[in-house]
Amino acid sequence: MYWLLFATLSVSVAAALVLVPSVRMFACRIGMVDKPDLQRKLQTKPIALGGGVAVFASLLIATLFALAVDHMFLGGTLHGFHRKWVLLFLAAGSILAVGLIDDRFALRGRQKLVLQLLIVAVVAGSGTMIREISLLGFELPLGPLALPITLLWFLVAINALNLIDGADGMATTVGCIICTGLGILSCRSGISLNGVICFSLAGSLLGFLIFNKPPASIYLGDAGSMMIGFFVAVLAMWSSVKESTVLASAPVAILAIPLFDSSAAIMRRWLTGRSIYATDRAHLHHLLQAKFGSHGMLIVVAGLCMVTTSLAVLSTFFELPWLAAIGVCFVLGMLVLTRSFGYAEFRLVASRLLGAYRSFSTSRLECDKRKLERQHTLQGSGQWETVWEPLVEFAKTHDLASIKIDLNMAWLHEAYHASWQSVRLPEKVNQLSLTVPLFTNQTKDGSEMAIGRLQIIAPANSPDTYREVSHFIERLEELGPQIDHVISQIETGQQTKWSGFTWSRRHESQRVETINH
Structure with missing residues (x-):
């Protein structure tokens, strides 16, 4: 039948x-x-x-x-x-x-x-x-x-x-x-x-x-x-x-790959302060495609799904529920350990937990003095610390309570998130919070595009706070060219990599043709 x-x-x-x-x-x-x-x-x-x-x-x-x-x-x-x-x-x-x-x-x-x-x-x-x-x-x-x-x-x-x-x-x-x-x-x-x-x-x-x-x-x-x-x-x-x-x-194990991808996406957006409806190019398929190519990505994904599905089915037939769990842990562990997918999200969670522990273990007298700093390259290899480190120096010099930057350039496969803040922030009624969008014109068609945001929190204890805000606005005029410079370096590196790949393929083709003749 x-x-x-x-x-x-x-x-x-x-x-x-x-x-x-x-x-x-x-x-x-x-x-x-x-x-x-x-x-x-x-x-x-x-x-x-x-x-x-x-x-x-x-x-x-x-x-x-x-x-x-x-x-x-x-x-x-x-x-x-x-x-x-x-x-x-x-x-x-x-x-x-x-x-x-x-x-x-x-x-x-x-x-x-x-x-x-x-x-x-x-x-x-x-x-x-x-x-x-x-x-x-x-x-x-x-x-x-x-x-x-x-x-x-x-x-x-x-x-x-x-x-x-x-x-x-x-x-x-x-x-x-x-x-x-x-x-x-x-x-x-x-x-x-x-x-x-x-x-x-x-x-x-x-x-x-x-x-x-x-x-x-x-x-x-x-x-x-x-x-x-x-x-x-x-x-x-x-x-x-x-x-x-x-x-x-068994059913959960069979659905392990899409569930892991969607959970990581929600976690990534939530921990970086983005909307859960925001789009990016940091999903499982995007990272595997960049690493293995379009066809290689499908082969890898099919193999991973077949492992979790096969072990899930076997766990049901042989009444061994732990077998499905082993399959899921093996596949997800391989993705994270090889940094193919999930590693950035793992670091975000670990960093947040470590920050919570340090905040909990810090004495009351040290709360206002101790600072927590986190940097996460979520995707890509851009030298974003050249943008971030001057911002941290600015925050220290002007006695800010917190500064955060979040960048997402989908067309470049680049994403970066960093934060610096006091263990204890000022009370809501005594703080000034300002969030500004960040732009670049280093796009394929030369148009201006929002690529992220910068947020500061300053103690609002006196009218001097207004002066700090004005200094911050002046700093933004320098920030744009720095971001554009990093993007230009990334695009140059990608073009060089692609040109080298094309030359290698052309050279190999000519060599094979010569041998055939």
Whole structure:
């Protein structure tokens, strides 16, 4: 009977291969494309969006095919398309619609979050609820926390797949492997409709990957990545030993890579004072792409996902929940220890904890004298200390209580964060706080662009504070050229590196041609 899974997988792949070119052509015709902006979207030309529509349609076709075959030849072993499945597809279609609106008109982050919440609340209200947590053999009933935990799970899964969709083929590859793993979990005691849908979605993504692999000719868009995240959230719950226990070792381990990426992004933005809706190029795929190239990044990500998924599946079959935990720890540990991803966030957290310890252990008499300084190169190799160190000297000279700088240059893959402050800041009523944006014109098109912010806190004990602010404003006039100089050095280094790479490839090609002749 397992032949039905392979037949469904084949139908979904074939449907995607047929539908994607049509969706791509229609998206280009109506102007639903992702345009390069020379800042964060660095592709060379506009790329069609709306790939999620083709994936959703392929999934629906394959599911209906499986149900028809089951009804005609297998006696209805899948038990038909009941109410919960209808609701699942209606909710997924609604998520898809929200994503399409976002792709076309660019919704604000909070608007998108509210719409997501309304949709998943309907699904949770229908009975799809996490009522207990089971990790490493320990079970914890949630009681009144069941609903908020369920809603949080849905939102985390939806946005984790959305956040990881920032490079050609990334979310498609990860989603395909995750759905395959969930499909195997669903069918461990026999074929089920849950397993059929998992394999259908995996097949749809596999077919879509033909057009989405580097260089991509069509993107999933927010519509596709959010829709996949929603399906994964629900199917993970229904793939568990108990439908009410999604936060178990196996489902969480299968989702380890996107969950780690989204958690690191939120932590990075929160600890640097940025909005959690802010965009950057410090996600897992961005760093791996810079290190291994587009195709190498996909191979590495696929390998990592296969390790966590395989061990998660084995942990379920052999009833060894710790096996899934070992797989997750191994993969995430390798990423951090090799400084491929997560190392900067680890340093941010460690630095914040160390600062809290030093603040707690400092005596009252030393609080006003002792200073805490932190510098973090979050991404890139720019010599930002040449900008930061004079600022610290300025803060010491003018008796400031705190000074912080946060820089984010997505098009250069550069990000820097540093802070210097007293252990005990002045009381709110006795402090002057000033935050100013920082700009550069060292962009690809020569336009002015905000690249970060500088914040100071000064004790406001007398009118002399105004004089300190004026000195600070004067200092800003010197800061701009210093930032531009560092950016110029970075761009020169990148051009030199690229020119050397091009010359090496050309020289190697000429050498091979000479040998052939």
